[in-house]
Amino acid sequence: MFILNAANAAIITACLRVACELDVAETLREVGSEGLHVERIAPGKVNSDLLARILGLLAMHHIFREVTPNVFTNLNRISAALDKGKTQEELGCAETRPADASGPAAVVELLQVKILIAEENMKMVAFLGEAALTTQENQRNLPFNHVFRTDETFYAWIECPENAWRRQRFGFVMDATAAWEPPHTILTGFDWSTLPAGSLVVDVGGGNGNTSMQIARTNPSLRIVVQDLDSAIKGAKLHWQSNFPSHIDNKMVSFQAHNFFTPQPITDASIFLLRYILHNWADEKAVLILQHLRAAAQPTTRLIVVDMILAYACPPSAAESGPETYAVEGTTRPSAPSPLLANWGPASSFAYTLDLCTYSYHGGEERTLGAFLDVFARAGWKLVRVYNPPASQLSHLECIPI
Ligand SMILES: C[S@@+](CC[C@H](N)C(=O)[O-])C[C@H]1O[C@@H](n2cnc3c(N)ncnc32)[C@H](O)[C@@H]1O
Missing domain, CATH: 1.10.10.10 (Winged helix-like DNA-binding domain superfamily/Winged helix DNA-binding domain)
Known part of the structure; x- marks a missing residue:
């Protein structure tokens, strides 16, 4: 059964x-x-x-x-x-709802109803077999390509004018992901207040810049640059104009259209922040993104990657990532006692679900600690600390240039 x-x-x-x-x-x-x-x-x-x-x-x-x-x-x-905590009248018409809805239920609605099921994911999952059961290596054989009958990558495809609504909806979803976390988790872990006034934080692939906005609100002396593709950057500007206009007026935030597969133009960053970016890309592309950041880094620049770390269902072993890794603060996390699975089973299966979801869209992957160490090392970064915020599925991986 x-x-x-x-x-x-x-x-x-x-x-x-x-x-x-x-x-x-x-x-x-x-x-x-x-x-x-x-x-x-x-x-x-x-x-x-x-x-x-x-x-x-x-x-x-x-x-x-x-x-x-x-x-x-x-x-x-x-x-x-x-x-969603609203009355029937407040919920209003389904078309206007994404902008109104807030809290965890907004994520449920956007992901479950609008995206996961009705529109994208459920159809894609139906094609996971077609993508998996082939021995041919083909970047364009992802479930996404099957469902939407395109050879484009997802991010190129949502740039088409007819997909503008999907792009906007995706922005709402990314903003709503903040509701999966206890409030302000980005402010825990790395101590932003230790950065000298005027230090530059680059939110690479920042979307609406919601994460860096949280940092800026509590650390107003930090300068922020939100980088993303052209269309997303237009949305980011509007988002900050509506939600934190004083930071724009004070010239403490700027917006830059930048493709992270090309050389990074900012060479005086204190922090490169990558939230929910590396999981979208297979290793070769993840390494390329990190190499461009490494080439633009100063010796003092830190890389902060915010992503999930996949835990194996079997008990952890030093063989996976090398004993020296276990000396890095935060890399050991409590395992569940037997007979539970070591990674707490269904309680942490969301990361495994998202892993196949990012694969379906982009050929991406959620990474184990060992896989992160591998891409960091290939791009010239060294992991120095992992912070696992309580009650959050996302970890913060802090790296320095090698
Ligand atoms: C999953 S979203 C994460 C957004 C944001 N960091 C957050 O946590 O809300 C991935 C972001 O990567 C951006 N992106 C995709 N391809 C890109 C590229 N080649 N260069 C720059 N940004 C890109 C997308 O537009 C999107 O905003």
Whole structure:
């Protein structure tokens, strides 16, 4: 039964989509512990018999609770995360929702409904087999290429005018990823306040520059440059104009269109920050990005990579990355006691999911510590510290030039 359930897991995803699109979590919040019969959850929008079956399956997986036959509540810690905390009126029309939604539920909605299921990921996963079950090395054989029938890379493809809405939506998603983290985790780990006033932080592939904006708000004496592709940089400017205009007026932030596969133009950076960048790229390309940063680095420049570190399911061993690595602060993390899997199993499986997701889009990968050490060394960087913020899936890897 376990293997059958695993094989059918996509049905849960599809049911989540229906629940999200019908705002079931919000409707149930408003009725409290008594719950609501399926006939009254989204009348006129859905066949209630089918909705009963859909919510029934979710309730089987502890998503919503069935209190009496076909009567559901959302008094459940798991499905409570789907609640966007807004009234039906505030939620308004589905088209305007991404800009409004905030908090973890915004991520759920954007990823589960709009992207993962309806639009991109679920279709891509269906092609994982086509991409994997071939012996031909072909950069253009990714699930993304199959689904969207293009030979382009994802980032070239979303530059097409007809995909402008996808680009915008992707920006919302990246901003919403902050909600996966406890607030301000970027301010923990590396102590930004130790940088002298006027030091330059380059947010490479910074998207809207949301991460560097958090740094700038608490460390206003730091100069920030947000770098990204041309279209993303236009969005970043608007984002800062709306959210932190004084930093633009004070000339403490600037925006630069820059392709990180070409030589880095900034040679006086104190910090190169790469958040959710390396995981998009296979080793050759990740090394190229890091080499360009290394060539532009001063001896005092630090590289801060914010990404997930994949932990093996088997107990950790020094053989993976060499005993000297284990002397680096933060590289050992607590393993789960037997009989749990050493990496805590499903509790940390999101990194494994994202690993195949980045592969499907870009041919990228989430990396183990050993894989990070390999790409750093090939590009001339040395890992000096890893910080694992509590309750966060992302680690901060701090490097210095070799
Ligand atoms: C996953 S997003 C991360 C954005 C941001 N660092 C964050 O954490 O929110 C990857 C970013 O890389 C940018 N990007 C992709 N290819 C690029 C390239 N060749 N040069 C510069 N930026 C690029 C994308 O536009 C996107 O903003």
